[in-house]
Amino acid sequence: MSDISQLPPEIVDKCRSASMPFFSIGYYGCTLEGRVLFMDATAFGLFELHKSLRGPDEAVGKILDELTGESSHGDLRAQLKQHQIVRGYEWPRRLESGEERWLYEDARVVTPRGEMTAYATEPYIECVVRDISVRKHKEAVYFADQHKYQTILEAIHEGYYEMDLMGNLTFFNRTLANILGVSEEKLIGRNPAEFFHNDAIAEEMRRLYRALRDGETSDGLLNWELQRPDGTTAVLEISVSLMYDKEGKRCGFRGLVRDVTERANAEEALRMAETRYKNLFEEANDIVYTHDFQGKFTSLNKEGERLSGYSREEAAKISVYEIIAPEYREKALEMTRRRLQGEQVGKYEIEILHKNGSRIPVEVSARLIIHDGKPVGVQGIARDITERRRAEEQRQALERQVQHAQKLEGLGVLAGGIAHDFNNLLVGILGNASLATRRLPKDSPVHTYLKRVEKAAQRAAELTNQMLAYSGRGTFVVRPLHLDKMAREIVELAQVGVSKKITFHFDFEENIPPVMGDVSQMHQVMMNVITNAAEAIGEDVGSITVGAKRATLDAGALSKVYFHADPTPGEYICLSISDTGCGMDAEQKSKIFDPFYSTKFAGRGLGLAALLGIVRGHKGAVNVYSEPGKGTIFKLYFPVLKQEDVEKQLPEVDTRQEEKSLNKWKTSGLALIADDEEAVRVFTREVLQRHGMTVVTADDGKEALELYEKHKPEIRVALIDLMMPFVNGQEVLEHIRNDNPELPIIISSGYSEAEILDRFRENPPNHFIQKPYRALELTRVLKTVMEGPAPVAT
Numbered sequence: 145m146s147d148i149s150q151l152p153p154e155i156v157d158k159c160r161s162a163s164m165p166f167f168s169i170g171y172y173g174c175t176l177e178g179r180v181l182f183m184d185a186t187a188f189g190l191f192e193l194h195k196s197l198r199g200p201d202e203a204v205g206k207i208l209d210e211l212t213g214e215s216s217h218g219d220l221r222a223q224l225k226q227h228q229i230v231r232g233y234e235w236p237r238r239l240e241s242g243e244e245r246w247l248y249e250d251a252r253v254v255t256p257r258g259e260m261t262a263y264a265t266e267p268y269i270e271c272v273v274r275d276i277s278v279r280k281h282k283e284a285v286y287f288a289d290q291h292k293y294q295t296i297l298e299a300i301h302e303g304y305y306e307m308d309l310m311g312n313l314t315f316f317n318r319t320l321a322n323i324l325g326v327s328e329e330k331l332i333g334r335n336p337a338e339f340f341h342n343d344a345i346a347e348e349m350r351r352l353y354r355a356l357r358d359g360e361t362s363d364g365l366l367n368w369e370l371q372r373p374d375g376t377t378a379v380l381e382i383s384v385s386l387m388y389d390k391e392g393k394r395c396g397f398r399g400l401v402r403d404v405t406e407r408a409n410a411e412e413a414l415r416m417a418e419t420r421y422k423n424l425f426e427e428a429n430d431i432v433y434t435h436d437f438q439g440k441f442t443s444l445n446k447e448g449e450r451l452s453g454y455s456r457e458e459a460a461k462i463s464v465y466e467i468i469a470p471e472y473r474e475k476a477l478e479m480t481r482r483r484l485q486g487e488q489v490g491k492y493e494i495e496i497l498h499k500n501g502s503r504i505p506v507e508v509s510a511r512l513i514i515h516d517g518k519p520v521g522v523q524g525i526a527r528d529i530t531e532r533r534r535a536e537e538q539r540q541a542l543e544r545q546v547q548h549a550q551k552l553e554g555l556g557v558l559a560g561g562i563a564h565d566f567n568n569l570l571v572g573i574l575g576n577a578s579l580a581t582r583r584l585p586k587d588s589p590v591h592t593y594l595k596r597v598e599k600a601a602q603r604a605a606e607l608t609n610q611m612l613a614y615s616g617r618g619t620f621v622v623r624p625l626h627l628d629k630m631a632r633e634i635v636e637l638a639q640v641g642v643s644k645k646i647t648f649h650f651d652f653e654e655n656i657p658p659v660m661g662d663v664s665q666m667h668q669v670m671m672n673v674i675t676n677a678a679e680a681i682g683e684d685v686g687s688i689t690v691g692a693k694r695a696t697l698d699a700g701a702l703s704k705v706y707f708h709a710d711p712t713p714g715e716y717i718c719l720s721i722s723d724t725g726c727g728m729d730a731e732q733k734s735k736i737f738d739p740f741y742s743t744k745f746a747g748r749g750l751g752l753a754a755l756l757g758i759v760r761g762h763k764g765a766v767n768v769y770s771e772p773g774k775g776t777i778f779k780l781y782f783p784v785l786k787q788e789d790v791e792k793q794l795p796e797v798d799t800r801q802e803e804k805s806l807n808k809w810k811t812s813g814l815a816l817i818a819d820d821e822e823a824v825r826v827f828t829r830e831v832l833q834r835h836g837m838t839v840v841t842a843d844d845g846k847e848a849l850e851l852y853e854k855h856k857p858e859i860r861v862a863l864i865d866l867m868m869p870f871v872n873g874q875e876v877l878e879h880i881r882n883d884n885p886e887l888p889i890i891i892s893s894g895y896s897e898a899e900i901l902d903r904f905r906e907n908p909p910n911h912f913i914q915k916p917y918r919a920l921e922l923t924r925v926l927k928t929v930m931e932g933p934a935p936v937a938t
Contacts, residue, residue: 170273176225176253178208178217181264187273190247192239212237213870220251224269228253234276246280249273303401306387309394311335311353323380323403325372345369349382356386356397365488367404379408431506431526434513437480439463442521451506451528453499469495469503476508480522483512493529505529567894570916574601575827578918579834582807601916624658624785625666627692627719634670635690642678651691651720659717659782665758672755673721673778680725680776691720695781702765715784716764722777728770736768806923810836811930813860817841818848818876819892820868824915828863831919832926837861845871849879859887861930864909866893866900874903881907888929892917 170187174180180203188200191212197203209217216235223230229252237245251271256264297304303320307313312335321328324336336349345368352364368380383399410424425432431448435441441459449455452467465473472494482489491509498504510524577597584590628650635648670690677688695718702713728736737756759766762782770776815837819825822843829839840855842848845868852859862880866873877889891909893900900912910929913922 168275171271172273173254173268173270174208175266175268176221178221180204180206180208180211181268187271190245190273190275191237192245195240214238220249221269224251224253244277245275246277247273248276304398305401306396306398307335308396309357311350311397314396320401323378323401324370325374325376325378352384353397356384357394359394367408377405378403379405428525430528432524433464433526434521434523435464436521437519439465448526451498451504451526452496467496469497479508479510483510483522484519496526505533507532565894567915569821569823570601571821571824571827573823574598574916574918575831575922576823577601578920579827579830582919623660623663625661625663626656626658627666627717627782628652628656630663630666631670631690631692631719634667634674638671638674638678642675643681643683645683645685646678646681647687649687649689651689651693653691653693656692656694656717658785659762660785661762661782662758665761669755669758669780670719670721672752673780676752677721677723677725677776677778680723680727682725684725686724688724689720689722691722693718693720694784697765697781712783716781717784719780719782720777721780722775724775727772727774727776729772733768733770802924803920806920806927809923809927811860811927812836813838814855814858815839816848816851816855816859816862816864818843818845818863818868818873819865820844821865824865824892827919828922831922832863834919835923835926844869845873845876848876852876852880852883856884861888861890861926863890863892863926866891866895877904877909878907890925890929 168186168190170184170190172180172183172187183200183203185200188194188197188203191208193200193203193211196211203211209215214235214237220230220233220235223233231250233249233251235247235249237247239245249271251269253267254260254270255267297317298319300317301319303323304317305313305320306315312333313331314333316328316331318328321331324331345366348366349368352366356364364384366382366384368382370378370380372378381402381404383401384397385399386394387396387398389395413424425443425445428445428447431451432443432445433441433448434443441456441462441464444452444454444456444459448459452459454462454467459467465476468476475492476494479489479492489510491507493505493507495503495505505528506526507529508524508526510522512519513521513523577594580590581594581598584594631652632650635650639648674688674690681688695716696714697716698713737752756766759780759782764783765781767779767781768776769779815832817825817828817832817839818841819828820843825841825843829841832839837860840851842851848862848864848868849871852862862876864873864876868876873891873893877891880887880889888910890911890913891900891904892913892915894915911925913925
């Protein structure tokens, strides 16, 4: 083998150049003003410039900040002008996908020398760049975990500590300081032995530490009677175990400190007075008992009699193991055997059998009875944990509900985003179809085809509204509704399409107050639930009951509701729809609000998923009760309408007369249209031109601002899309408003008006128009703002 220890420099340079792409290290240079001088393929890829350029050569001569759309390099160049060399400069590159790519750069200012003077005469910047996104992600996860564990430690009721091998505290939680009665500042770095006022206990602690340190034992437990600085005393239970470093070497101790003063005082009190023990025994809220090693009861308190159903005389004739549920008997025997072997046995849970056969879960804490130095029996306390288990089951159910709600919220965001983009496309279809219809003679046969196009596009728009409803972002035109009357009308419609074997019943409370709701959305909710109820019954004989009544929901009741959008306690109308169908198990019930899910066949649409979004949008709540073979009950809660919330009804408009008037309406001047969809720009430009306006269009917010600055003296109105690249519609509006508050501005979006205007609470547009829209709707809005009404109220 040849010696490679003295490779020529040019060979080393070639090896380095060949290796940099392998290690994803990019290399580029630019002027002090940021203009690219050279760039390799790796840097080109890391900056993700392939979206706008064909290769690194095209980047030469361009400003890097403009290529990346980021201003971070301005900061880097400023540092280089001051320090000449900058290492470890980190900055996030926002990708088109919405993700962040973190880049790490080392840079220096280079003064051309030798051969380089033929290519550059002025100092320039030389940089290497690499992707550190994975490292950044790991750091974020690490810091999140650190915060989580710190939060847990600060929340527990026990004191937690860590110390070095010399016994000096290196870490502890706030609870430990509270238990010891010493400030955290005084504890850090100190040995707890300094707080002992009992030499024997201090020596026992040191002995235990030595045993742990020398490997004689792996953990330990001791009690410490402490006198706090304020004069109070406490009995503490301290657990100690060894800590190991990454190399497996002993590096210190850790453990928990519990304040067991009350328990110690109770034990002392029991030893001091048999009478007091007897009173405590009899009046205890837990079962207190003793038995011999054959299992025969030797004592049982009143609570034991009450919970077991056996009197003391009856209990004396049976074995303790006879009232323990069969599957737990071996566990109880094993605990006694372990105590006899000298083990420290903690609390454990079993179930006991009442005399009537019912089961009661209990938590057992027991110890051996010692007489003349020998174990002669067992003394124990059994606590009824029925309520604890019920509370735990409720907590787990609530966690499942929260997780399900989070899943639905994520799907809702997806549905809303799809609906928004789909609405953009529908503007071009629906709008151009309406324009074509207006231009054709009334007797043209093409009218029929265009009407079909409009009808199909309108049905697609209705689908997007369902998707927006599922996401909780639907359009709501609310007015007072009487749910009982509305339900009767919908049942009449539904009866036509269901099996004749199904009978409908009504259960309405008299004179129930109205709710505020959207007619079409409420119609969809009721029809979806009734349709699902009918499908659950199928061809069997069955019934569907629809009812409505008042309901008062307090915070406790709301906590049990499956799905709700942060409703407030108060008066509600409960709309209930129950069926005698096949019912659902827990797994099926957890999926019924998923899009396209069905228990009968392949899902046909958003269905109940849209229901959930509609109810959320109406500030209501939903609960579902179902068991296999017992049918299903849907309960929908909507807030009762207060009298002061009743809105004035808008006067009816003669739509035909209005359409003729709008078609003839003319205006003049320059209009600015900004939308990133070409179909939308083409359609809106033609509409405005038909009414006498000249138009300039921009396909993003940045271009919109440039056109505004160029033509602002002539611009009379601006139609701005909310979601655009580079600069969004809200930023465009704020810029124009700051310059010309009087210019009418219309904001358009595929999202609903309520959601959009909430973003413009401080600076509302003159009007909002939701996509998709027809030429007539656009003309109506344009005429409204051109004739000068006040900005939209929020």
